[in-house]
Amino acid sequence: MQQLLAPIHQFLQFKTPEQWIAFAKQPDNLSVLLIDHCNCELKAAQTAMLLIRKYAVDKDNADELLAWLKPYEDFVYRGIGEGQFNGQHNGLKRVIKANGEHPIGDDLVNKMVLLIKEELHHFQQVLEIMQARDIDYQNLTASRYARGLMKHVKTHEPQTLIDKLICGAYIEARSCERFAALAPHLDEELQRFYISLLRSEARHYQDYLTLAEKLAGKDISDRVRYFGQVEAELVSTVDNEFRFHSGVPQGVARQSEVAQDRSCA
Ligand SMILES: [Fe+2]
Ligand SMILES: [Fe+2]
Numbered sequence: 403m404q405q406l407l408a409p410i411h412q413f414l415q416f417k418t419p420e421q422w423i424a425f426a427k428q429p430d431n432l433s434v435l436l437i438d439h440c441n442c443e444l445k446a447a448q449t450a451m452l453l454i455r456k457y458a459v460d461k462d463n464a465d466e467l468l469a470w471l472k473p474y475e476d477f478v479y480r481g482i483g484e485g486q487f488n489g490q491h492n493g494l495k496r497v498i499k500a501n502g503e504h505p506i507g508d509d510l511v512n513k514m515v516l517l518i519k520e521e522l523h524h525f526q527q528v529l530e531i532m533q534a535r536d537i538d539y540q541n542l543t544a545s546r547y548a549r550g551l552m553k554h555v556k557t558h559e560p561q562t563l564i565d566k567l568i569c570g571a572y573i574e575a576r577s578c579e580r581f582a583a584l585a586p587h588l589d590e591e592l593q594r595f596y597i598s599l600l601r602s603e604a605r606h607y608q609d610y611l612t613l614a615e616k617l618a619g620k621d622i623s624d625r626v627r628y629f630g631q632v633e634a635e636l637v638s639t640v641d642n643e644f645r646f647h648s649g650v651p652q653g654v655a656r657q658s659e660v661a662q663d664r665s666c667a
Contacts, residue, residue, distance in 0.1 A: 403597070406604050407582055410575045413607070415627075416634035418576075418583045425644060425651040427587035433537045436528060438646045441542060442577070443525035444474055446606075449570065450514040450521070457563060458500045458507035467518075470494050474522060478539065485529050485539065491522035505560075506617045513609040520602045531595065545645035548573060550636045551629065560617055567614035568626055572633045574607035576647060 411417070426435055451471060455464045473490055476482035498515055500507030529539065551572060555565040581596040581603065588596065615622055641649030 403582065403600065406600055407579070410578050410604060410607065413571070413575050413611075413630070414579055414633070415630040416638045418580055419638060419650050421650045421654045422637070422648065423583055423587060425654055426584055431644060434542065434644060435646065436532050436535075436537055437540055438542055438545070440525060440528040440532060440539065441478070441544075442646050443521050443528060444478060445544075445548070446573070447471065447474070447518045447521035447525065450517045453563070453566065454498070454511055454514050457504045458510045459498060460501045463498045463501075466494065466496060467498065470518075471522075474525060478541070485533065487522075487526050491519050491526060494519075506613055509613060509616060513613060517606050517609065520606070524599060524602075527595065531591065542645070543643065545643055545648045546641065547636050547645070547647035547649075551632055554629065554632055564614050564618050564622065564625065565629070567610050567617070568622070568629045571607050571610035571614065571626075572629055573647070574603050574610060576633065576637065578603035578607060580646065 425431060448471065451467050455467060459467070470490075470493060473483065473487060477485050477487075494515070498511055500511045504510065532539065548569070551569040552566070555569065556562055578600055581599050585593045585596040611626070614626075618625075637647070637649050639649045640652050642652045644651050
């Protein structure tokens with residue numbers, strides 16, 4: 403596990419604050435944690451799908467991708483179904499191919515289709531855990547985190563996609579770091595589940611970063627570092643909403659401690 407986490411800890415510029423972990427592990431906050439985690443898994447699938455649809459496939463493939471996601475979106479946004487997906491994360495009816503018009507189209511499709519499949523599976527796994535614990539799915543407001551990263555994305559291509567891919571890498575890396583940080587404080591079932599997610603989330607972070615580097619065709623470490631600073635600011639400052647990717651929970655923040663914890667290593 404340490405081997406898996408070492409590059410993640412090096413990539414992130416700030417370790418999840420102890421105050422966030424202390425808040426997240428409280429039994430009263432477990433429902434929000436799980437609901438938001440569940441929601442994040444679907445959002446991760448949607449974001450990846452949006453990238454493929456925007457940059458890499460023709461309309462037939464785009465429609466096929468939308469149909470793949472529809473039962474999940476029907477459940478979450480329209481309250482349709484019981485939340486039983488019976489392995490539909492494997493339910494793509496054909497092999498999705500890039501349309502050949504984008505320089506990293508093939509890679510984007512290959513990596514993102516696998517990522518979507520895994521995120522949908524994670525979504526189902528979290529939902530099953532929630533169902534077993536009588537926690538109903540709810541639509542929670544999104545945290546400031548993803549929005550806070552995305553607002554720094556440039557508006558001209560190819561930089562727009564490069565920036566979005568870097569943001570994707572940070573979101574995945576942070577998820578991975580938080581699963582590992584939280585696991586020891588949770589009950590045995592959740593502990594096992596969160597540890598089981600580490601490998602795929604670590605690969606997702608790596609895939610996003612590799613795609614960004616490939617598209618740029620040059621060193622992007624300055625841009626990566628820039629988003630790393632933005633990300634560190636979002637997780638290290640006081641946040642009035644508690645979510646999976648939120649900052650220091652309001653009311654428990656002790657800035658002196660936060661300041662002392664400025665290293666991720
Ligand atoms: Fe996931
Ligand atoms: Fe992921």
